[in-house]
Amino acid sequence: MCSIGEDDFGDTGGLHAMTAGGPVQIATGGTGECQKCGQHSDDLFKVNFRSEECRDCFLNYARHKFRAALGAAKALPRDSDVLLLLDGSIESIVLLDMLHYAQTQNTFKRLHCQAKVLYLDESVVQEQQSLDIDRLQKLQDRYTPFDLFVIELGTDLSNLRPLKNYTPKTSREESDLKIKLDKLRTLSARQDYLQQQRKRFLASVAHQLNCTHVFVPSISKDLATQFLTSIALGRGGSAALDVALCDDRLDHDIKLLRPLKDLNEQEVQLYVRARNLEDLKLGPSLATYGQEKGETASLQNLTAAFVRNLQENYAATVSTVFRTGNKIAPNRHVDQDMCQQCQSPLDSLLSDTLLAIEYSRVVSLEGSKLSNHNNDLEQLSMQRLNKDDRLCHACRNVQDEYL
Amino acid sequence: MPVYCKSQCGNRAVLRRPKTGDALCKECFFAAFEAEIHHTISSNQLFQPGQKIAVAASGGKDSTVLAHVLKLLNEKHNYGLDLVLLSIDEGISGYRDDSLETVKQNRDDYQMSLKILSYEELYGWTMDRIVAQIGRSNNCTFCGVFRRQALDRGAKLLQVDSIATGHNADDIAETVLMNILRGDTARLRRCTDIRTGGGEDSIPRVKPLKYSYEKDIVMYAHYKKLVYFSTECVFAPNAYRGHARAFLKDLEKVRPSVIMDIIYSGEQLRFKDTVKKPVRGTCSRCGFVSSQQPCKACVLLEGLNRGLPKLGIGKKSKGDRMIAEQNRELDLRERANLVKNDF
Numbered sequence: 001m002c003s004i005g006e007d008d009f010g011d012t013g014g015l016h017a018m019t020a021g022g023p024v025q026i027a028t029g030g031t032g033e034c035q036k037c038g039q040h041s042d043d044l045f046k047v048n049f050r051s052e053e054c055r056d057c058f059l060n061y062a063r064h065k066f067r068a069a070l071g072a073a074k075a076l077p078r079d080s081d082v083l084l085l086l087d088g089s090i091e092s093i094v095l096l097d098m099l100h101y102a103q104t105q106n107t108f109k110r111l112h113c114q115a116k117v118l119y120l121d122e123s124v125v126q127e128q129q130s131l132d133i134d135r136l137q138k139l140q141d142r143y144t145p146f147d148l149f150v151i152e153l154g155t156d157l158s159n160l161r162p163l164k165n166y167t168p169k170t171s172r173e174e175s176d177l178k179i180k181l182d183k184l185r186t187l188s189a190r191q192d193y194l195q196q197q198r199k200r201f202l203a204s205v206a207h208q209l210n211c212t213h214v215f216v217p218s219i220s221k222d223l224a225t226q227f228l229t230s231i232a233l234g235r236g237g238s239a240a241l242d243v244a245l246c247d248d249r250l251d252h253d254i255k256l257l258r259p260l261k262d263l264n265e266q267e268v269q270l271y272v273r274a275r276n277l278e279d280l281k282l283g284p285s286l287a288t289y290g291q292e293k294g295e296t297a298s299l300q301n302l303t304a305a306f307v308r309n310l311q312e313n314y315a316a317t318v319s320t321v322f323r324t325g326n327k328i329a330p331n332r333h334v335d336q337d338m339c340q341q342c343q344s345p346l347d348s349l350l351s352d353t354l355l356a357i358e359y360s361r362v363v364s365l366e367g368s369k370l371s372n373h374n375n376d377l378e379q380l381s382m383q384r385l386n387k388d389d390r391l392c393h394a395c396r397n398v399q400d401e402y403l
Numbered sequence: 404m405p406v407y408c409k410s411q412c413g414n415r416a417v418l419r420r421p422k423t424g425d426a427l428c429k430e431c432f433f434a435a436f437e438a439e440i441h442h443t444i445s446s447n448q449l450f451q452p453g454q455k456i457a458v459a460a461s462g463g464k465d466s467t468v469l470a471h472v473l474k475l476l477n478e479k480h481n482y483g484l485d486l487v488l489l490s491i492d493e494g495i496s497g498y499r500d501d502s503l504e505t506v507k508q509n510r511d512d513y514q515m516s517l518k519i520l521s522y523e524e525l526y527g528w529t530m531d532r533i534v535a536q537i538g539r540s541n542n543c544t545f546c547g548v549f550r551r552q553a554l555d556r557g558a559k560l561l562q563v564d565s566i567a568t569g570h571n572a573d574d575i576a577e578t579v580l581m582n583i584l585r586g587d588t589a590r591l592r593r594c595t596d597i598r599t600g601g602g603e604d605s606i607p608r609v610k611p612l613k614y615s616y617e618k619d620i621v622m623y624a625h626y627k628k629l630v631y632f633s634t635e636c637v638f639a640p641n642a643y644r645g646h647a648r649a650f651l652k653d654l655e656k657v658r659p660s661v662i663m664d665i666i667y668s669g670e671q672l673r674f675k676d677t678v679k680k681p682v683r684g685t686c687s688r689c690g691f692v693s694s695q696q697p698c699k700a701c702v703l704l705e706g707l708n709r710g711l712p713k714l715g716i717g718k719k720s721k722g723d724r725m726i727a728e729q730n731r732e733l734d735l736r737e738r739a740n741l742v743k744n745d746f
Contacts, residue, residue: 323588331673360422363442
């Protein structure tokens with residue numbers, strides 16, 4: 001039977017909620033009066049659903065989003081030590097610029113924290129051009145007094161160096177992380193595993209540098225993608241933390257913060273224009289591992305392509321997805337055991353759905369020999385579900401893919 | 404190299420199951436498929452002995468397989484159920500009239516009684532006439548809302564204890580994605596439930612095929628040579644749910660187990676306390692389950708009868724304005740008549 005409009009399938013139908021909007025236009029600026037302050041401006045900025053404004057008014061607006069994200073949730077205690085992740089993306093440079101501005105202000109609006117910047121060299125797991133130290137040095141100069149550190153992903157923490165002492169390696173030796181990644185059968189599993197490992201690595205670097213908080217440059221579109229990806233990977237119970245302002249699952253009690261979460265792509269691009277920022281093309285950003293394999297190569301690539309397509313044709317839907325992600329809470333209780341891989345709560349014990357999968361495996365083995373000893377089969381599937389590996393369902397999926 | 408059945412029965416495998424990746428022969432597949440549905444029914448206690456169950460039947464593959472398997476399991480495992488078929492005739496010529504023939508075939512094949520309720524008798528409108536009035540946009544809204552209530556009405560009429568629908572795992576995973584894309588937290592909360600409704604004044608609905616993949620259902624129907632109707636509705640060719648469905652199908656190609664993973668994710672989602680919860684009540688006009696006052700079906704029907712078919716589409720405030728405007732016009736006309744009569 002056609003299930004359109006069925007009880008759980010929506011009264012008004014999905015199409016009505018997904019309004020075609022066309023790609024977001026980035027205004028190239030014009031001259032005129034700022035609608036906010038009334039001053040004449042030679043370079044106006046137009047954000048969707050806002051009137052045209054001058055550079056200063058726009059910058060105030062964009063910076064306020066950054067400050068409000070941190071302030072409203074009281075996520076950053078006064079005088080915290082913060083590690084800002086520079087991942088090569090333009091968003092990370094925007095974040096650096098905003099943090100620098102918030103730090104160097106002398107007014108009461110100053111953000112009270114001590115910041116260090118980390119450039120994570122990922123050439124160990126993905127092909128990229130050799131690191132251009134000059135470009136990093138330019139950044140270091142522009143954003144004094146921030147200290148910039150560099151480390152290669154997955155290496156020993158003793159390799160952590162301030163930029164001035166860092167020399168890129170010329171010969172590549174196989175790292176443990178790369179060997180492990182290569183052992184995973186599918187790109188979906190490799191990307192998922194790498195994401196968890198990268199987060200753990202960040203936490204240990206932050207700990208080494210005595211930082212309690214890590215800033216990552218995810219914007220709303222990234223988080224919409226992440227939310228859908230987490231759902232597809234079976235990480236629904238912990239998806240809330242994957243997209244929330246603060247992810248507190250990391251080792252050493254480090255908190256991962258996403259202060260740009262409320263900014264969209266258009267605002268980032270306008271901010272880049274307003275501040276005359278340069279895309280330093282430092283290398284691939286955090287999310288690009290495996291992207292060159294094509295859209296259909298993994299669940300993550302497919303989801304990213306799906307969101308990109310939505311962004312072009314149904315821009316409002318991307319923000320709906322992001323806002324849905326904002327409404328969910330992590331599914332965890334006090335005293336719950338954590339997954340040893342991703343530190344999400346272990347959740348598989350009571351799930352009928354996971355039991356149904358295990359039951360399918362058991363009955364496939366039995367086939368037509370199935371008799372009436374169904375209780376035994378149920379016991380068997382329970383045993384398979386309850387195996388003591390201290391992994392959540394999604395991490396078990398990764399584990400199952402080892403060659 | 405031939406692939407042999409996973410169960411080591413010695414037969415050649417005829418298919419690979421997407422849920423587990425196991426290759427099975429025909430007989431072992433039948434046994435496994437049926438055992439899984441039995442397990443779903445028994446572990447979730449979907450039915451109690453002696454209950455009367457309406458199988459929502461459209462003549463499509465899902466409801467045909469559901470009716471077939473329920474009858475088979477009812478006899479095999481002595482559920483003690485009284486199964487009846489319940490069909491809704493939306494009045495779509497070239498589609499529903501043909502598929503109802505398939506349902507009648509099911510009735511004869513499975514020896515179950517069949518009740519057909521039509522939109523015409525319930526609401527005084529057929530979908531053909533509704534589409535003639537409102538056109539091709541939003542017609543699915545009318546059809547879906549009316550069908551949901553029509554099933555409830557039919558179930559009440561037949562005095563059944565619950566309605567079994569043919570929603571499969573793909574449908575549910577797709578709905579999880581759809582509700583995220585629409586930002587519909589109320590439905591996101593309950594769309595993975597195997598049983599919905601069932602309060603004091605509503606008849607519960609259950610989904611025994613919740614964990615059955617669409618591909619498995621098609622293969623089961625194919626190898627069992629079940630008769631089903633596979634034409635798409637003439638009023639909704641492909642367009643609806645297109646995005647979520649296409650996305651899910653692409654995901655499934657990469658990792659077939661993704662469907663179960665999405666259902667699992669949907670079940671694990673929890674909402675912040677600040678997110679509004681829907682309050683389910685009954686419509687003050689028709690008395691059927693609704694979270695709105697009056698229910699959507701009543702608003703849509705009122706719109707059709709008033710000649711304002713867009714009444715229930717879009718915001719409620721817009722609908723209220725349309726009614727007020729029409730009332731004002733009617734009022735004016737009535738006053739004009741009064742004046743005329745005075746002379």
